[in-house]
Amino acid sequence: MLSRTADNLYWISRYMERAENLARILRVTDRLSLMPAIAESDGNEWHSTIVVAGLEDMFYERYDEATPENVISFLAFDPENPSSVRNCIETARRNGRAVRTALTTEQWETLNTTWLELPGWNENRVRGSGLNRFLDWVKDRSLLFHGATVATMLRRDSYFFSRLGTFIERADNTARIVDVKYHILLPEQAEVGGGIDYYQWASILRAVSGYRSYNSVYRQGLKPWLIVEFLTLREEMPRSLASCSLGIKESLDHLADEYGQRHECHRMAGQIHSRLRFGQVDDIFRQGLHEFLSEHIENNNRLAYEISRAYLF
Amino acid sequence: MAPAIFDEMGAEGAEPRPAYRVLKDWLDQIPLDVLTLRREEAETFFRRIGITFAVYGEGGDPERIIPYDIIPRILEAAEWEQISAGLVQRVNALNAFIADVYGAQEILKAGIVPSEHVLLNETYRHQMQGVQLPHNVYTHIAGIDMVRVGPEEFYVLEDNCRTPSGVSYMLENREISMRLFPDLFERYHVAPVDHYCDDLHHTLASVAPRNCESDPTVVVMTPGIYNSAYYEHSFLADQMGVELVEGPDLYVKDDIVYMRTTQGPKRVDVIYRRVDDDFLDPLAFRADSALGVPGIMQAYRAGNVNLANAVGAGIADDKAIYTYVPKMVEFYLGEKPILKNVPTWRCGEKDDLAYVKEHLAELVVKEVHGSGGYGMLVGPKATKEEIAKFAHALEKAPEKYIAQPTLALSTCPTFVNEGVAPRHVDLRPFILSGRETRVVPGGLTRVAMREGSLVVNSSQGGGTKDTWVLKS
Numbered sequence: 001m002l003s004r005t006a007d008n009l010y011w012i013s014r015y016m017e018r019a020e021n022l023a024r025i026l027r028v029t030d031r032l033s034l035m036p037a038i039a040e041s042d043g044n045e046w047h048s049t050i051v052v053a054g055l056e057d058m059f060y061e062r063y064d065e066a067t068p069e070n071v072i073s074f075l076a077f078d079p080e081n082p083s084s085v086r087n088c089i090e091t092a093r094r095n096g097r098a099v100r101t102a103l104t105t106e107q108w109e110t111l112n113t114t115w116l117e118l119p120g121w122n123e124n125r126v127r128g129s130g131l132n133r134f135l136d137w138v139k140d141r142s143l144l145f146h147g148a149t150v151a152t153m154l155r156r157d158s159y160f161f162s163r164l165g166t167f168i169e170r171a172d173n174t175a176r177i178v179d180v181k182y183h184i185l186l187p188e189q190a191e192v193g194g195g196i197d198y199y200q201w202a203s204i205l206r207a208v209s210g211y212r213s214y215n216s217v218y219r220q221g222l223k224p225w226l227i228v229e230f231l232t233l234r235e236e237m238p239r240s241l242a243s244c245s246l247g248i249k250e251s252l253d254h255l256a257d258e259y260g261q262r263h264e265c266h267r268m269a270g271q272i273h274s275r276l277r278f279g280q281v282d283d284i285f286r287q288g289l290h291e292f293l294s295e296h297i298e299n300n301n302r303l304a305y306e307i308s309r310a311y312l313f
Numbered sequence: 314m315a316p317a318i319f320d321e322m323g324a325e326g327a328e329p330r331p332a333y334r335v336l337k338d339w340l341d342q343i344p345l346d347v348l349t350l351r352r353e354e355a356e357t358f359f360r361r362i363g364i365t366f367a368v369y370g371e372g373g374d375p376e377r378i379i380p381y382d383i384i385p386r387i388l389e390a391a392e393w394e395q396i397s398a399g400l401v402q403r404v405n406a407l408n409a410f411i412a413d414v415y416g417a418q419e420i421l422k423a424g425i426v427p428s429e430h431v432l433l434n435e436t437y438r439h440q441m442q443g444v445q446l447p448h449n450v451y452t453h454i455a456g457i458d459m460v461r462v463g464p465e466e467f468y469v470l471e472d473n474c475r476t477p478s479g480v481s482y483m484l485e486n487r488e489i490s491m492r493l494f495p496d497l498f499e500r501y502h503v504a505p506v507d508h509y510c511d512d513l514h515h516t517l518a519s520v521a522p523r524n525c526e527s528d529p530t531v532v533v534m535t536p537g538i539y540n541s542a543y544y545e546h547s548f549l550a551d552q553m554g555v556e557l558v559e560g561p562d563l564y565v566k567d568d569i570v571y572m573r574t575t576q577g578p579k580r581v582d583v584i585y586r587r588v589d590d591d592f593l594d595p596l597a598f599r600a601d602s603a604l605g606v607p608g609i610m611q612a613y614r615a616g617n618v619n620l621a622n623a624v625g626a627g628i629a630d631d632k633a634i635y636t637y638v639p640k641m642v643e644f645y646l647g648e649k650p651i652l653k654n655v656p657t658w659r660c661g662e663k664d665d666l667a668y669v670k671e672h673l674a675e676l677v678v679k680e681v682h683g684s685g686g687y688g689m690l691v692g693p694k695a696t697k698e699e700i701a702k703f704a705h706a707l708e709k710a711p712e713k714y715i716a717q718p719t720l721a722l723s724t725c726p727t728f729v730n731e732g733v734a735p736r737h738v739d740l741r742p743f744i745l746s747g748r749e750t751r752v753v754p755g756g757l758t759r760v761a762m763r764e765g766s767l768v769v770n771s772s773q774g775g776g777t778k779d780t781w782v783l784k785s
Contacts, residue, residue, distance in 0.1 A: 003573045004562050097363070097538045101551040105362075112363050157575060259576050311575040 005102045006161045007313035008095040012103075012111070013149070013165030015095070019088035020142035021173040022075050023135040025049055028203040030131055033068065035199050046071040052176050055083065072131065073123050085138055089118050102158050106148040114141040157258055160251040164307060167251065171244035171300050177207050178231050179293040201227055208239040228289060229281040241296060242276040248303070249273045255311075263310035268303050272296075319463050319723045320735050321386065330464075332387045332783060335500050340384070340726065340733060348728055351493045352383050358492070364485055364544055379482065380776030385490060386725045386738060386758045387501075390785035396459070396467060396742070397752045399651030402642060404455045404744040407474060407629045409645035410638075411451035414628060415441045425644055426637045431628060435682065438590060438625035440597060444614055446623055447520040448748055453621035454513070454585075455744045456480075456757075459652070461723040468655045468720065470739065472638065474630040475622055476587050479757040479777075480743050481545035484509060484552075486779040487755075502784040504754035510552035512745055512753065513585075517553075519747035520619050521582045529582035532556045532572065534563070536588050536604045541772075546587050560588070565608030568615040585621045593624065632681045632715045633659055655720060661712030669716040670707065673700050676716040678707065691767060693719050722767055725778065727760055737761045739769050740780065754782035 029049045047066040050059045053075060062080065063070040078084045082091075093115035100108055117137075126134045146166065153159040180200075201222050205211040208231065217234070218226050232241045249269045256262045284292045307313075322337060323329040329337040356378060359365075365376040388396075413420050414431050415438075421428045431437055456477025458470045487506055491498055514531065521529035535546035537559050550557035562572050563581065571578040586593065592602040597610035612618045628634065636657045642650040658665035660678075669676060678690040690703040707714055724735035742756030758778040759769035769775040 001575050002556050002558060002562050003575055004559070005556075006575045094538065097543070097547075099557075100363075100547040101557050108363065109361055113361065116360065161575075255575075261576075312573055312577075 001102065001157055003312040005099045006157065006311050007308070008099040009102055009158055009161045010165035010168075010307075010313070012092045012095045012099075013146075013162045014169040015088040015092035016111075016142045016145045017166050017169040018083060018173070019085045019092075020139055021170070021177075022053065022083070022085050022088070023138035023142075024207045024209075025052055025177065026072065026075060027132070027135045028207040029071070030068075030135075031206070032199060032203050048180055049075070052180050053083070054176060055081065069123070072126060076126065076134070077121075077123060086118060089114055089141075104148065104152040106152045107145065110141070110145045110148050114145070117141075155254075157255060160254045160258075161311075163251045164248060167244045167247035168300060168304050168307075170239060171241055171248070172297055174208060174231060174239050174241060174244065175293045175296050175300070177204055178228065179290060179297075180204070198222065204231075208237075210237060210239065213237060225281050225285065228284060232284065232292075233276055233279055233281060235277070242273075245269070245273040245276050252307070263306065265303060265306035265310045268299070268306055272299055272303065318721045318735075319461065319466075321461070321723050321725045321738075322735075332389050336385070336387065336497070336726075339497060345732060348383065348733075352381075352728060355381050355383060355489050355493060358489055359485075362485075364481070364548075379771045380762055380774075381482075381486060381489065382727050382736075382760055382762075382776050382778045383490065383493060384726050384728055384733065385497075385779045385781045386740075387781045387783065390504075390783050393504075393754055393782040395651065397754070399467075400457055400742055400744050400752050401750045402646065402648060402651055403457065403469065403472070403638065404452065404746055405750055406638065406641040406645050407455065407472060408450050408452055408746055410641045411474070411623070411626055411629050412446070412449040413645070415444065415451075415625060420641065420644055423644070425640050426634070430631075430633055434628060434631055434634075436625070436627035436631055438628075440610060440614070441623070441625040445616070447523065447619060448746075450520055450746045451623035451626045452629060453516055453520060453623075453746050454480075455622075455746070456741045457652075457744065459740045459742070460655075460720055461738075461740070462721050463723075467652065469638070469652050470655055470720075471632070472630045472635060473741075475627045476589070477741065477743065478542040478545055478587075479741055479759075479771075480509065481548040482777050483743070483755060483757045483780065484548075486757075486777055490779040501781065504782045504784050506753045506755045509743070509753045510549065512751060513549065514553040514555070516745040516747035516751075517583045517585055517621055519749075520621065522616050522619050524616065525582045530555075530580060531583045531585065532558045532581055534558050534560070534584050534586040534588055536560075536592065540587070542587065549585070558584075560602075560604045560606050563606045563609070565606060565612050568608070568612045568617050570606070570609060570612050570618045581618060583619045583621065590624050590627065593620075632657075632679055633661065633712075636715070655717045658716040660707060660714040660716060665716075666707075666711050669714075670704060672716075673704060675719060677719055678703060678714050678716045681713050681715060691719065694767075719767070725758070725760065727762070727776075727778070729762060729764075731764075734764070736764070737767050737769065738778065755780045 029045050032045045044066055046068055049071055050056050050066055058081060059074055063074060074081055074084065076085045079087065081087065093111045096103055096108060096111040121134050149162050153162065201224065202211060205214050205227060210230065214227065214230050217230065230237055230240065234240050235242045235246055237243055252266050252269050256266055322333040359378045359381065365378055410420065420426050421431060452474035454477060456473040456479065458473065459467050460470050461467050483506060517531045518529045532555055533546055533550040535543060535557055547557050556572065558572055563570055570581045572581050588604050591599045592604045594605045594607060594610040595602045596607050613620055636654065636659060639650040639654055642648055658669050660666045660669055669678065674692045676692045680688040690699065722737040722739060725738045726733050727736035729736065738758050738760045740756050740758050742752055744750060744752050758780045760776045760778050761767060761769045762774060762776045
């Protein structure tokens with residue numbers, strides 16, 4: 001297939017995934033800000049949202065203060081922020097239009113309908129309870145697109161490039177979400193402290209749709225070490241780093257089978273995956289959670305670069 | 314006095330013409346709000362699929378839908394037989410003409426077409442002199458614009474030999490009308506058009522360069538998503554199952570064209586390009602073109618790739634050349650032309666110019682190189698100021714204009730705000746030429762949605778209709 005087509009398919013998935021993750025992060029922030037415990041603390045949840053999104057510099061160039069209105073406006077609608085939900089959707093649809101022939105009808109119609117409905121959302125409509133409706137809409141549209149991808153695309157190169165985009169973006173986003181908690185290093189097996197701490201850990205799990213799955217896997221209350229293990233090393237958790245790296249490795253293996261050629265990205269993906277697959281949570285904390293996550297984000301970026309080099313994006 | 318207007322369904326109050334009997338009954342019975350509902354359904358369908366036509370720089374929604382009129386236009390089998398035979402004949406003559414003017418130039422030597430009309434024409438590409446193309450075909454996809462003024466009277470208004478667009482609407486209109494009105498399709502035997510894209514693919518593959526040994530690799534080349542016909546480009550690539558490429562996806566090495574793929578370079582044999590000559594190759598034509606592929610002309614002239622339509626094919630859709638087409642049919646094919654031309658005055662000629670200047674208020678005056686309904690004067694609809702302004706432009710460069718009588722274009726029943734009412738229509742069938750020449754039964758019917766308007770161009774608010782050719 002055309003390299004440009006592969007590139008576009010990959011980025012459509014990345015942008016849709018990014019929009020969904022922004023919606024997840026915003027929802028958690030909004031929820032936390034309603035907790036009385038938070039109101040008493042000095043920590044500004046809205047500020048940390050900007051940090052998680054990795055957009056601190058750009059945000060403070062454009063706004064003085066991380067008020068809820070400013071953060072929502074910046075992350076959801078700001079046309080100057082290339083990663084705002086609005087821009088993610090517009091870019092995904094524009095890329096989709098450029099490679100329509102490579103998309104299934106269902107994928108295209110999902111992208112196009114999302115884009116057609118987008119102008120109906122703006123700062124005014126997301127005030128108060130409108131925010132949740134908007135975030136639900138973003139998440140639904142993204143899930144619908146991924147569902148259409150998995151359910152309707154032929155299992156050949158175009159599909160695997162789409163999946164690569166999803167997993168690369170998701171691995172980055174999950175690492176960032178967990179990273180908010182890097183400064184909290186609790187002793188092994190310690191129970192999560194009361195109040196703020198409990199809600200923060202719970203909110204991280206919720207952000208990745210993992211609250212209930214965590215409980216059904218561990219059944220022993222919220223423990224930081226287990227939560228970190230769940231979100232990094234457990235392959236059965238679909239948004240964990242291990243699960244994403246498995247997805248990347250498998251997609252790349254399929255491409256290698258189809259094309260009969262392996263590249264540097266295959267070696268790297270295998271290395272990242274085996275590190276997570278055989279890793280232990282003790283080692284992560286020994287290295288330092290923040291260091292571990294930063295390294296993962298960096299490796300993930302390098303892998304993305306190698307993928308684009310291998311397939312001439 | 315205005316001539317009587319021919320309505321294709323039949324004059325008001327009179328018996329409907331045979332092909333329209335069932336449709337007329339059906340229209341008489343169906344409540345208007347049901348028609349409104351169906352029209353809304355159609356609009357939703359077009360929006361959802363993204364069948365849009367981009368109009369930039371005028372404000373408002375840049376991705377517009379061309380109004381689709383839900384009432385079909387119907388042609389009898391016998392009418393179509395005549396038309397399609399005429400189209401094949403005409404396009405064969407046009408192809409022979411283009412091959413000739415870039416080759417032996419016999420028609421110029423015979424004095425049938427004046428040399429200066431051809432050799433000094435802006436659309437004549439001297440780079441094409443002496444280039445041999447497979448099967449001598451230059452306009453592989455031609456769109457011939459026709460109008461009807463009476464039961465047996467069809468005229469050719471314009472030949473589009475460069476990049477005629479609109480065929481995707483012909484196909485999508487059929488798709489949507491079959492969805493909306495299955496009951497009508499049960500009662501009419503409508504000749505299918507679905508095989509157009511297969512025919513197109515065959516045509517393109519049949520003109521692969523002689524040195525192409527395996528299955529030819531065909532691609533569609535688009536200027537990109539901001540082009541007004543982008544939807545059509547992607548639609549055609551999709552239906553043919555070939556890649557839709559942009560200039561930067563292609564490159565030339567040792568006079569061979571390759572596309573960049575995830576598996577490395579892949580050789581390309583035939584390019585159905587929807588990029589104008591001017592933008593095709595910055596080394597040969599406009600140096601500022603970012604849409605083109607440097608070196609592609611050299612590869613083309615070396616016979617390593619074929620382009621559809623050929624570079625320089627525009628010489629045949631020049632409106633001054635148009636006047637000679639009936640003579641071309643006689644000259645190249647030794648046949649009587651089946652399709653008639655509209656009587657045309659060439660303003661570059663003294664006597665014609667004098668006549669045109671005197672009768673501006675009755676005539677339609679067009680720029681020789683213009684298209685899309687821009688830069689023309691419709692005398693009977695123009696104000697005195699507009700006529701005076703146009704007369705001035707005409708005086709300055711008469712050779713840039715032709716003039717034709719205002720034709721009483723036929724009307725068809727059309728669903729408009731006021732209900733079902735007659736509106737003027739034209740017809741653009743699409744003719745494919747490769748190893749053989751063929752036409753799918755039908756075409757794009759364009760309709761002027763405003764009462765009395767004769768301008769059917771989509772850039773000027775015209776709409777489209779599904780065009781049915783009945784099976785005998």
